């Protein structure tokens with residue numbers, strides 16, 4: 001096409017013909033036309049400017065970061081989520097404290113019933129349904145005998161059976177989704193206990209606390225949400241039983257019995273017996289720490305959205321999904337509650353392998369949390385031998401330093417062998433019940449991911 005042809009096409013443009021000034025335009029008409037045109041341009045510029053501003057704002061607007069928490073049951077997923085909540089929406093976290101108070105109360109009651117159950121050789125009404133009666137008689141185990149005092153203590157604590165039912169019904173009302181799972185806290189435990197599980201979609205938290213007007217719970221302190229005037233408050237029974245519970249937990253005969261059965265309650269989920277006096281006090285309000293330790297099993301997948309304060313780094317996470325994989329490394333001597341033939345550590349290896357080898361996740365960052373190191377330390381200090389459960393550990397020293405390094409190497413090896421792509425091995429030793437440390441680690445993970453994304457977009 002020649003230059004002339006182009007010119008003629010332009011001249012024939014119907015739009016330019018329409019917008020062209022009339023042939024015999026008067027000076028007044030011309031003035032008006034120019035003014036109107038200037039006004040239109042101003043409007044058009046303002047619209048362009050607004051669109052531009054929106055585009056910039058959109059780039060800065062916090063986009064959701066998809067962090068997926070994976071790991072076997074009791075690995076610490078919900079607890080990690082609570083850490084996120086505490087970091088990003090502490091007010092909401094604390095406003096839910098009436099609900100967590102009930103979970104903690106249930107945790108306390110179950111620990112006590114667990115002990116009472118373990119005290120019974122023959123099945124009694126305190127036994128967990130389906131629990132086998134102990135085949136060994138107490139006399140044959142050469143333990144100090146229970147006295148009449150112990151029996152009286154047991155009687156006085158029997159209201160807790162009813163309280164457990166009440167709390168369970170409140171947490172998972174009949175007809176709503178209620179699941180129970182049999183839990184074996186230790187592989188050697190002859191006494192299974194039942195655990196309440198809440199479906200992640202159930203609004204269970206609404207069953208507790210005051211019904212406050214305007215749904216304005218977020219703006220209140222946790223304490224304000226607890227209904228202190230409720231005559232059926234489980235806290236009243238717990239408070240009345242407090243002294244007896246403390247007596248039971250500190251009783252040397254009971255302690256000897258528990259240890260002879262290999263029952264270390266300190267390592268069980270939802271352990272509050274060392275804080276009995278505090279958590280059963282008349283106007284007990286859970287601390288952040290208590291809420292982190294409260295145990296409520298989750299069924300299903302839940303999604304939580306947080307508004308992040310640090311909007312600036314968020315754009316770099318576009319399309320990046322991150323998996324935090326939780327492997328509770330203290331569990332080397334335990335089996336799965338759902339399948340007693342499977343060792344929990346072995347299960348974590350398999351699950352991790354399945355995740356890192358999955359082709360659909362090949363672009364996903366996988367950050368490993370080697371969790372529950374506090375329990376691991378206590379366990380090793382108690383003389384539990386890793387090599388008894390992990391034969392390949394051989395004669396290496398059974399201390400925290402060597403054991404933790406060995407287990408980390410093991411996971412690193414799985415990643416190297418099974419990932420379809422070369423991947424960096426991100427691993428942290430964690431105790432996610434420790435909020436201070438966990439928030440540092442989560443900040444570290446965030447920085448690492450940001451750095452990685454800056455590199456990917458060649459900004460550094």
Ligand SMILES: Nc1nc2c(ncn2[C@@H]2O[C@H](COP(=O)(O)OP(=O)(O)OP(=O)(O)O)[C@@H](O)[C@H]2O)c(=O)[nH]1
Nearest residue numbers: 074075076077078079269270293295298372431432
């Ligand atoms: N001591 C200690 N306890 C922990 C740690 N991580 C989690 N817990 C406790 O272990 C229990 C189980 O943790 P959850 O966060 O409920 O586990 P989960 O992965 O959500 O389990 P499911 O809901 O059954 O899938 C809770 O009572 C936690 O307080 C840890 O690092 N140290």
Ligand SMILES: [Mg+2]
Nearest residue numbers: 077078297298
């Ligand atoms: Mg959970």
